[in-house]
Amino acid sequence: MMTNQVAPVQALPASGAGSVAARVVGLSKVYGSGSGRVVALDNVDVLIPAGRFTAVMGPSGSGKSTLLHCLAGLDRPTNGSVYLGDTALESLSDSALTELRRREIGFVFQSFNLVPTLSAEENITLPLAIAGRRPDRGLLTSLVNALGLSQRLRHRPAELSGGQQQRVALARALVTRPRVVFADEPTGNLDSRTGAELLRLVRHFVDENHQTVVMVTHDPAAAARADEVLFLADGRLRDRLSAPTVEQVLHRLAALDEGRS
Ligand SMILES: Nc1ncnc2c1ncn2[C@@H]1O[C@H](COP(=O)(O)OP(=O)(O)OP(=O)(O)O)[C@@H](O)[C@H]1O
Numbered sequence: 001m002m003t004n005q006v007a008p009v010q011a012l013p014a015s016g017a018g019s020v021a022a023r024v025v026g027l028s029k030v031y032g033s034g035s036g037r038v039v040a041l042d043n044v045d046v047l048i049p050a051g052r053f054t055a056v057m058g059p060s061g062s063g064k065s066t067l068l069h070c071l072a073g074l075d076r077p078t079n080g081s082v083y084l085g086d087t088a089l090e091s092l093s094d095s096a097l098t099e100l101r102r103r104e105i106g107f108v109f110q111s112f113n114l115v116p117t118l119s120a121e122e123n124i125t126l127p128l129a130i131a132g133r134r135p136d137r138g139l140l141t142s143l144v145n146a147l148g149l150s151q152r153l154r155h156r157p158a159e160l161s162g163g164q165q166q167r168v169a170l171a172r173a174l175v176t177r178p179r180v181v182f183a184d185e186p187t188g189n190l191d192s193r194t195g196a197e198l199l200r201l202v203r204h205f206v207d208e209n210h211q212t213v214v215m216v217t218h219d220p221a222a223a224a225r226a227d228e229v230l231f232l233a234d235g236r237l238r239d240r241l242s243a244p245t246v247e248q249v250l251h252r253l254a255a256l257d258e259g260r261s
Helices: 064-071 094-104 120-130 137-146 162-174 192-209 246-260
Strands: 020-031 038-049 053-057 079-084 105-109 180-184 212-216 228-233 236-242
Touching: 020 064, 020 212, 038 064, 038 079, 038 212, 038 228, 038 236, 053 064, 053 192, 064 079, 064 180, 064 212, 094 105, 105 162, 120 137, 120 162, 137 162, 137 192, 162 180, 162 192, 192 212, 228 246, 236 246
Parallel strands: 053 212, 053 228, 105 180, 180 212
Antiparallel strands: 020 038, 020 079, 228 236
């Protein structure tokens, strides 16, 4: 059932249709040592296609967030390689990695992580301000309109609903035109209707703007909005499912549990 194959590095085109946005090869991540040693990821190969929506599922502690953090350059692997496009992250110094992250990666967190003292607009443009770049007004307007935030730009996060805050966080992740947006349980703090609306917007940016998105989720309905679901268990890639339905996702999760017991 599992097709855990990674094409040779040289054979992968850098951009364009059918290209690869990111990949990990032989990725392992070990935390701690001695009796506190935890193998969070164990020799994982994953390929993230450009312009597609990939979901990552698996039981609690299976390594989903660790995989996302390694892919996004927020955490360094113990072994193996992470590529963003053609760039091997291990070849970069910490400052070059920070620079690359600012340019090429957007991140959406479960808890929104907005700056409470800044307005919605200031939160959205913060990554550009940090990078010393001016906002592209056309892009900003189209993002704000697509996300239904035009009447909320002067509001602070505390004056916004959870769904609005997460839409601000999504705009902030998209405003730099990143190569990949990583989302760690972006609907985890939203009710199901608001979560579904956020996923509709994510899907819109994938379909209309060819945005690459990788999302960790526990919710089969959320995963079913993706083009492909990767299933992790015990730090390993156990299964993958293309064009998922909710029923198929549930079935694969059950099979994953049976495989572990
Ligand atoms: N900084 C850390 N120090 C020590 N162990 C860690 C650290 N981060 C993660 N782990 C361990 O690594 C394993 C994988 O954690 P990870 O957060 O990636 O799992 P997850 O699948 O995202 O879980 P959840 O669904 O509960 O968020 C777990 O056993 C966790 O306890």
